Amino acid sequence: MPTVYGVALNDSATLARLGRRLHEPPYQAPPAAPVLYLKPANTWAPDGADVAVPAEPGVVRVGATLGIVIGRAATRVDRADALSHIGGYVVASDLELPHDSHFRPAVRQRCRDGFCPMSTVFPASSLSDPDQAVIRTRIDGQEVHHRTLATLVRSVPALIADITGFMTLSAGDVLLVGPPDEAPLARAGQSILVAIDGLGTLRHHLVAEAA
Amino acid sequence: MKRGRVLWQGAAHAVEPADGGVRLVDSGRVLREDELQWLPPMAFRTIFALGLNYADHARELAFKAPAEPLVFLKGPNTLGGHRGVTHRPAGATFMHYECELAVVIGRAGKRIPRSQAWAHVAGYTVANDYAIRDYLENYERPNLRVKNRDGCTPIGPWLVDAADVPDPMNLALTTTVNGRVTQRGNTRDMVFDIPALVEHLSSFMTLSAGDVILTGTPDGVVDCAVGDEVICEIEGIGRLVNTIAAPPAASAA
Numbered sequence: 001m002p003t004v005y006g007v008a009l010n011d012s013a014t015l016a017r018l019g020r021r022l023h024e025p026p027y028q029a030p031p032a033a034p035v036l037y038l039k040p041a042n043t044w045a046p047d048g049a050d051v052a053v054p055a056e057p058g059v060v061r062v063g064a065t066l067g068i069v070i071g072r073a074a075t076r077v078d079r080a081d082a083l084s085h086i087g088g089y090v091v092a093s094d095l096e097l098p099h100d101s102h103f104r105p106a107v108r109q110r111c112r113d114g115f116c117p118m119s120t121v122f123p124a125s126s127l128s129d130p131d132q133a134v135i136r137t138r139i140d141g142q143e144v145h146h147r148t149l150a151t152l153v154r155s156v157p158a159l160i161a162d163i164t165g166f167m168t169l170s171a172g173d174v175l176l177v178g179p180p181d182e183a184p185l186a187r188a189g190q191s192i193l194v195a196i197d198g199l200g201t202l203r204h205h206l207v208a209e210a211a
Numbered sequence: 212m213k214r215g216r217v218l219w220q221g222a223a224h225a226v227e228p229a230d231g232g233v234r235l236v237d238s239g240r241v242l243r244e245d246e247l248q249w250l251p252p253m254a255f256r257t258i259f260a261l262g263l264n265y266a267d268h269a270r271e272l273a274f275k276a277p278a279e280p281l282v283f284l285k286g287p288n289t290l291g292g293h294r295g296v297t298h299r300p301a302g303a304t305f306m307h308y309e310c311e312l313a314v315v316i317g318r319a320g321k322r323i324p325r326s327q328a329w330a331h332v333a334g335y336t337v338a339n340d341y342a343i344r345d346y347l348e349n350y351e352r353p354n355l356r357v358k359n360r361d362g363c364t365p366i367g368p369w370l371v372d373a374a375d376v377p378d379p380m381n382l383a384l385t386t387t388v389n390g391r392v393t394q395r396g397n398t399r400d401m402v403f404d405i406p407a408l409v410e411h412l413s414s415f416m417t418l419s420a421g422d423v424i425l426t427g428t429p430d431g432v433v434d435c436a437v438g439d440e441v442i443c444e445i446e447g448i449g450r451l452v453n454t455i456a457a458p459p460a461a462s463a464a
Binding site for chain 2: 001003005008009026027028029031032033034035036037038040041042043054075102103104105106107108111112113166167168170173
């Protein structure tokens with residue numbers, strides 16, 4: 001079974017927004033290494049899925065992002081060789097309940113059932129330069145957010161190199177490059193479309209979690 | 212019943228304890244445990260781990276015990292077998308073991324009340340959830356550079372049926388380094404006990420058969436050096452042997 005990893009604090013706008021807080025207790029300094037989390041199997045959902053939103057707080061953050069599907073085992077990969085380990089891409093909606101703390105793993109906020117809808121896998125050749133990818137989020141048909149991956153703190157090759165410096169990414173694993181800063185909020189009843197120019201789309205719906 | 216998994220002459224086999232060693236379940240052949248290459252006792256699904264789940268360890272690290280379980284997740288790359296090696300990264304100054312009772316889920320469930328929690332537990336094994344404290348930045352603490360390194364979590368040797376463990380909340384844990392006892396504890400001192408953890412996790416996500424919860428470690432972690440033999444033992448569950456090794460060539464931090 002593959003593993004899906006996400007990268008926190010990888011949008012330079014997030015670091016800019018946190019600003020001085022990164023140098024105050026308990027953080028003291030900006031992160032030196034990639035800050036990773038897992039999206040476990042219960043969070044995986046296909047294109048078109050219904051995703052349940054709990055009544056409290058009643059909203060989710062829609063972290064539209066690019067997922068890198070690892071094509072061959074990657075351990076201690078050089079940045080220059082990183083792209084050759086990419087087997088494909090997915091369009092992903094990395095959902096989380098809003099939270100402010102980066103001090104503890106936000107498992108309760110990120111790992112709820114269905115909180116990682118992902119598209120089918122598109123071929124690696126679809127994106128000539130993943131760091132220039134443009135990602136749009138539509139809620140109920142209206143574009144509410146767009147981002148370019150040019151603002152990542154760690155580019156796609158840098159992520160692969162820095163992560164595989166301390167752990168192996170295996171064939172089939174997915175690396176989500178990180179949600180955008182202050183990703184849009186959505187609530188039950190709304191339909192989400194995430195589109196990556198030149199790659200493809202992912203749709204899902206938000207429904208109220210049964211009491 | 213206790214079951215393990217090994218490689219023997221190029222094939223994977225289930226094994227069980229036997230007088231004088233271990234028995235291959237398929238052929239009945241009895242071998243010494245050090246003749247075998249041990250694998251994790253089963254293929255796990257989601258791997259949960261707990262931080263600061265023993266009050267004494269939380270104190271040792273100068274933290275208050277958390278108000279809700281401090282849960283993090285690990286990837287399968289981090290697991291290793293009994294009698295394997297774990298690499299100490301070049302330049303690390305503080306690498307310590309963590310002897311932990313691993314609880315394997317046997318039956319899926321969501322919103323499992325505390326009173327029903329034991330019915331979802333299939334069995335238990337021993338895990339050693341090594342940490343490289345040099346890399347403990349505050350973000351998402353403990354972060355994956357500390358906790359998700361390849362082979363940094365040996366687990367096994369045995370998966371023990373829940374029915375054979377009458378009181379899992381009263382088991383002695385002991386770690387020895389080169390034969391000297393460095394860590395002693397008892398599962399009764401968990402901050403969040405097994406039913407509380409099952410209730411908490413299943414309150415927001417579905418637990419599935421094959422999920423495993425590493426329930427945290429008590430006081431008494433010490434730095435380990437290359438060549439040290441670290442043995443984590445939990446009463447009635449098993450004795451997990453691991454050796455610290457130098458990093459592979461050209462290893463990065």
